[in-house]
Amino acid sequence: MPQAPAVIANLVESVLGRPAHLLDASEPAPGFLKLELHAEPPPGGWHPGHEIQVRATPTQGRRYTVQTVGGTDSERIGILAATEAEGPGTAWIRRLRVGSRTTVLAGRHRPLREHGTRRLYLGDGCALGTLDAYTQGSDAPIVAVEVPADAVEPLADRRPRFRFLAAAGAPGDALQSWLERAVGDDEFRNLDGAVLLGRAQSIQRQRRVLTDSLNLSRRAITTRPYWATGRAGL
Ligand SMILES: Cc1cc2nc3c(=O)[nH]c(=O)nc-3n(C[C@H](O)[C@H](O)[C@H](O)COP(=O)(O)OP(=O)(O)OC[C@H]3O[C@@H](n4cnc5c(N)ncnc54)[C@H](O)[C@@H]3O)c2cc1C
Missing domain, CATH: 3.40.50.80 (Nucleotide-binding domain of ferredoxin-NADP reductase (FNR) module)
Known part of the structure; x- marks a missing residue:
């Protein structure tokens, strides 16, 4: 759903939306932002590699991936974002401040299908x-x-x-x-x-x-x- 009418996006958000707030933000390297969010988990819980979506604007969604799930806190997720794109998704990432409340969209985790062992x-x-x-x-x-x-x-x-x-x-x-x-x-x-x-x-x-x-x-x-x-x- 990179682009959808607001009414459709609202509908999707009502099904997949998880309330979240920003716990911490840091810049681990030039061009990268790491966000730590507390987010209500989807069915099956959060997993590293979980794909999420954010509503960067009322009509534009952008996808990100859960990098880490907090050890003792299963509702703490980390996201590592590259900031090179400078589109609405990057602006959404940059806008968040510690304590900011937001919504992330996620369903049950569907891992990538990997093949082989080496x-x-x-x-x-x-x-x-x-x-x-x-x-x-x-x-x-x-x-x-x-x-x-x-x-x-x-x-x-x-x-x-x-x-x-x-x-x-x-x-x-x-x-x-x-x-x-x-x-x-x-x-x-x-x-x-x-x-x-x-x-x-x-x-x-x-x-x-x-x-x-x-x-x-x-x-x-x-x-x-x-x-x-x-x-x-x-
Ligand atoms: C399943 C999935 C998981 C993803 N997980 C992550 C993640 O964990 N972390 C992360 O940082 N990104 C992730 N992405 C990529 C991210 O969604 C895109 O980079 C997104 O386009 C950025 O949105 P934007 O609105 O800032 O830029 P857009 O409006 O989408 O694009 C603006 C311009 O920047 C260019 N552009 C887009 N992305 C990049 C880029 N990465 N580098 C250079 N130029 C770019 C486009 O071609 C376009 O010209 C994921 C994408 C998918 C599909």
């Missing part, structure tokens, strides 16, 4: 919270994330197992070059699954490399576009 995860900044959620507890996933150059160090300090690549050129170019080099260097022997998140056009290029050069079947590759050049909301 997996490669690729994404850009807006997928970092999701990558944190899905790789926690995994043995040795290969995770590579393209982020703004000045965010690489602060993000890498807290995630030594992730490979952070400084964005350079067009979106997705840095990750694509890294991927092609790693495939050429035979770094992905025994890979049997992949999860590709982030910009739609980048995901298509990445999938082509994995299917053509690694002979990974399309079924072994989970894709979830989060944004697309030339599109507002997805």
Whole structure:
């Protein structure tokens, strides 16, 4: 529901809306905001990786992902937002102040369908919270994330197992070059699954490399576009 008449959006909110308020906000790295919210859980409770929606304006919805669920407080959720888009969703994130009351929209958690056990995860900044959620507890996933150059160090300090690549050129170019080099260097022997998140056009290029050069079947590759050049909301 990136765009819907207010009357339809009101209806959706009356079914899926969960009252929430902001407990804390911080900037873990340039270009990223971390929100901690207290939010009434949907049926089945909150889970890391849970997709939520916010009404950025009365007629525009934007999607985000639960990065963390508070240890002792099952109603405390964390969201990691990249602020590069600068559209209504980003403005909504920036507007929130500690104590602000709001509504998040969520249904029962439907996790991404992942394949294989030796997996490669690729994404850009807006997928970092999701990558944190899905790789926690995994043995040795290969995770590579393209982020703004000045965010690489602060993000890498807290995630030594992730490979952070400084964005350079067009979106997705840095990750694509890294991927092609790693495939050429035979770094992905025994890979049997992949999860590709982030910009739609980048995901298509990445999938082509994995299917053509690694002979990974399309079924072994989970894709979830989060944004697309030339599109507002997805
Ligand atoms: C299922 C799902 C889960 C998501 N989870 C998260 C999450 O946890 N954290 C998060 O930060 N984002 C997440 N996103 C992505 C987020 O919804 C988009 O980035 C969204 O478009 C931002 O809204 P906006 O109103 O600020 O910009 P829009 O109005 O949608 O777009 C404005 C312009 O910015 C461009 N743009 C959009 N997103 C980006 C981006 N990330 N980087 C660079 N340019 C962009 C668009 O192409 C457009 O030109 C998720 C998306 C989906 C579909």
